[in-house]
Amino acid sequence: MSSRSVLISGGGIAGPTLAYWLARHGFRPTVVERAQGLRSSGNPVDVRGPALPVAEEMGIMPRLRDVATRATAMSIVDASGRQVARVALPATRSAAGNREVELPRGDLAAVLHESARDDAEFLFDDTIVTLRQDEHGVDVTFDRAEPRRFDLVIGADGLHSAVRRLAFGPESGFVRHMGLYVATLPLGGPAGNPHDVLTYNVPGRLVSIHPSRGHALAAFIFHGPAISGLDHRDTERHRRIVTDAYAGVGWRVPELLDRLRKTEDLYFDSVSHVRLPTWARGRVALLGDAASCVSLFGDGSSLAIAGAHTLAKALAARPADHAEAFRHYETEHRALVDPKQRGIGRATALLVPKTRLGITARDLAARVWSSRR
Structure with missing residues (x-):
């Protein structure tokens, strides 16, 4: 067995999953995470599809x-809060045997x-x-820890x-803005409706309140062109971008924007594609969003879990290569990612x-679809 x-x-979703499986195959995994500890926030995510058998085998379901x-x-x-349409969420659409689960991203990572x-x-x-790699390993320097040498390095960051x-080149060569931005923040208490995700649209902009597990979350998702020089850690600029995008929008938006201006726990980023011709370069490989971000709409957490399992299995089956x-x-994981x-x-x-016409058509389709279930 390899050591x-x-x-x-x-240290989010893909990284700990890969560490778990590598350890079980006899590897010695080390996970480095920029954050000071486990992150408690994050939008709800699903564990479904190819992630389910992995989670079940791990015994964590x-x-x-x-x-x-x-x-x-x-x-x-x-705008008045009146319900226009109501659609069951995927994890509740089928009979009790449905194994899918939705949970806060921070809880999944924990x-x-x-x-x-x-x-x-x-x-x-x-x-x-x-990172400096040669035929036999990779020399790594850290911001805080002492330099070390590893046999392989995986980017799940x-x-x-x-x-x-560091290994493939500047972000601009691989990340493509998809025309949307997303911001999420905790609301500090329960939602008025403990079972429904409330969603309100105006053309090009959405705002939602998710009840989560008694600690409601707000989300802003809106269309916008790529912003030159945007720093994904510049929280004050993020506040301004969201506030400007939702100026004059009704429903509960003024209240939510007020909370956004005050929160210390704001997530903001573009909705983006990550596309690379290959996910490996020498002894360095990429996993999860680092390799193939399907941001927001593509089962990213489930694909990260499945990809980590596939990578660990592949390395264990080919210890010398x-x-x-x-x-x-x-090859195996792209078959799942590309359609998403x-x-x-x-x-x-x-x-x-x-457009308003697009909103009307979507709402009508939702009502028809829901009535047939």
Whole structure:
């Protein structure tokens, strides 16, 4: 059994999942995460499709169900708050045997970390600064920790991946803005409706309130061109961008914008495609959003879990040939990712129509679809 060392950049979803499976195949995984600890915030995500058998094999499904959200439907409302249409959410559409689960992203990351922490080393509040690889390994320097050498390095560090930048080149060569931005923030208390995600649209802009698990979350999703020089860590600029985009919008938007101006827990980013001709370069490979972001609409968390399992299995089956293992992982996982990336445009048009006519047509379709279930 191999005892090769693997450095994984990113402690969110893909990173801990990969660490868990690598440890079980005899590798020595180390996870480095820029944040000081586990992040408690984040929008709700689904564990479904190819992630379900992985989560079941890990034995974490009971825990995931314990921390699942309470949302059962999406209610589309008008400016007065009147319900226009109501659609059951995917995890509640079928009979009780449906295994899908929706939960806050931070809770999913925490469960995955709990599963991996006893068999993997975690370095929080740190990041990779340089990578230098040769035929036999990769020399890594960190912002805080002492330099170390690893057999392999995996970038599971998201849309703005440091590993991708260091090993493959500037972000501008691989990340394509899809014409949307998203901002999310906690509301500090329960939602008025504990079971429905409330959604309100005006042309090109959406705002929603998700009940989560007793701690409601607000989301702003809106169309906009690429913003030159936008720093994904410049929170004050993010506040201004969202406030300007929603100026004059009705329903509960003024109240939500007021909370957005005050919160210390704001997430903001563009909705983007990540496309690379290959996910590996020498002894460095990419996983999750770093390799193939399907941002917001494409089951990113489920694909990250499935991809981590595929990568670990490929490396374990080819202990003497990491290049062939990376190729096998990429071929198998692209078959899941590519259709999701191709479907982003359709999902965008349905969720955030650009015109009043588009909103009307979407709402009518939702009512018809719901009445037939």
